[in-house]
Amino acid sequence: MAGSSQDRSLREELTCAICCELFSEPVMLDCMHHFCKGCIQEYWDSCAHVPSCPQCRRKFPSRAFRTHYLLAGLVEKVRRCGSEEHQQKMQKHLEDALQARQKELENLLQRKRVVQEDICSLTKVSGELNFKIQSEFARLHQILEEEERAVLAELGEKEERSLAQLHRHVGQLEEGMEVLQRGIEHIKLTLSKMEDVSLLEVESLDIRPLVHVEMQPALDLQHYRDSHSGPLQYIFWRQMLRSICPAPAPLTFDPESAHPNLVFSRDLTAVTERNQAQPVPVSPRRFRQCVNVLGSQAFDSGRHYWEVWVGSKTKWDLGVAAETVDRAAKVKLCPENGYWTLRLRNRTEYWATATPWVRLTPRQPPRKVGVFLDCQEGTVTFFDAGNMSHLFTFHQVSAERYCPFFSTCFSDGRANVEPMRLCHLAL
Ligand SMILES: [Zn+2]
Ligand SMILES: [Zn+2]
Numbered sequence: 001m002a003g004s005s006q007d008r009s010l011r012e013e014l015t016c017a018i019c020c021e022l023f024s025e026p027v028m029l030d031c032m033h034h035f036c037k038g039c040i041q042e043y044w045d046s047c048a049h050v051p052s053c054p055q056c057r058r059k060f061p062s063r064a065f066r067t068h069y070l071l072a073g074l075v076e077k078v079r080r081c082g083s084e085e086h087q088q089k090m091q092k093h094l095e096d097a098l099q100a101r102q103k104e105l106e107n108l109l110q111r112k113r114v115v116q117e118d119i120c121s122l123t124k125v126s127g128e129l130n131f132k133i134q135s136e137f138a139r140l141h142q143i144l145e146e147e148e149r150a151v152l153a154e155l156g157e158k159e160e161r162s163l164a165q166l167h168r169h170v171g172q173l174e175e176g177m178e179v180l181q182r183g184i185e186h187i188k189l190t191l192s193k194m195e196d197v198s199l200l201e202v203e204s205l206d207i208r209p210l211v212h213v214e215m216q217p218a219l220d221l222q223h224y225r226d227s228h229s230g231p232l233q234y235i236f237w238r239q240m241l242r243s244i245c246p247a248p249a250p251l252t253f254d255p256e257s258a259h260p261n262l263v264f265s266r267d268l269t270a271v272t273e274r275n276q277a278q279p280v281p282v283s284p285r286r287f288r289q290c291v292n293v294l295g296s297q298a299f300d301s302g303r304h305y306w307e308v309w310v311g312s313k314t315k316w317d318l319g320v321a322a323e324t325v326d327r328a329a330k331v332k333l334c335p336e337n338g339y340w341t342l343r344l345r346n347r348t349e350y351w352a353t354a355t356p357w358v359r360l361t362p363r364q365p366p367r368k369v370g371v372f373l374d375c376q377e378g379t380v381t382f383f384d385a386g387n388m389s390h391l392f393t394f395h396q397v398s399a400e401r402y403c404p405f406f407s408t409c410f411s412d413g414r415a416n417v418e419p420m421r422l423c424h425l426a427l
Helices: 002-013 038-045 069-081 084-192 198-204 219-228 232-243
Strands: 026-028 034-036 260-264 270-273 292-295 305-309 316-322 339-345 349-352 358-360 368-374 381-385 391-392 402-407 420-423
Touching: 002 198, 026 038, 026 069, 026 391, 316 368, 316 381, 339 391, 358 368, 358 391
Parallel strands: none
Antiparallel strands: 026 034, 260 270, 270 420, 292 402, 305 368, 305 420, 316 339, 316 402, 339 349, 349 358, 368 381, 381 391
């Protein structure tokens, strides 16, 4: 390593030219050469002549040298660095550093693997979504094309019927004209013979009556045109909506399942909590602890979507419940107990009641919540039905039959008295 070659040259610099060891009590002569104090004294002792430098041979008038403290300190440091203990410490230090880097490398490698897996998964899921979106659009195109064909076919039939009628009329008129023509010819012929025949004969001549061709109602072209005009795109879009699956289901509440405090609108699409129990028949289907109610329809297959108006209520729960949920007990709303719900608390806190709960932060408070149940996929998805932005999806949803689930929560005086409503698509 670069460090060790530097060490070596430093060590050489700090080596006494006499004993070839690291300086011991280094001293400097006037010629600026260094030696161990002991070495130079011994050297000078051994030669009888004037003192001189063993390296450059310069002669000195006396045995004079200066102790070099800075050099002594440096030598001490180099000597310590060369010690076994220091070596071991350094080795340990380097081994630790190596290990730490190897571990970090492994860590980065692992993270890279995860990210690469994410890349693969993302590509795969995007492909699946792409396919799904394309097939949904293909279905819409198909519906639209079928609608177009049906509308054009109807127009064609109408045209054909009217044309046939008109052609028939033309035929009748032509027939009449022919008969009349023949009559005219006959009368003309008779007229030309008037002088030759007796009046008696003329009277016996066959003069056929006038032809009568039935009047047909005039073609109302304006009506024909008008009946196929108007806001055509909207008309076709409305017709198309009938074929869309799933379209918002026109659900109603099931009052028999409702907690006695709940009261309903006559059409069973609005519910509110009255702060006191109403006289209701006893039913094993009734929620007895919490102010809950189910939808009147249960689902065991297919895909279903419905929308719930929550307006500016300050708290509510809604979503899907297994038909078998315990309605007599006060039960925590969570998937383990057969509930897949969204909830609002304290006006602004939105939660998905997964385990553990998930706090949601919608861009704006949803006033209408869309619930999408896919029995095949086993998912329940919530949307802000105002702009159809996604709020939350439960996976691994499983039950024999699913019921739309609602809880108005307590009215708290007037704070939360606003009814919860089931939205029906008004077309
Ligand atoms: Zn020496
Ligand atoms: Zn010298």
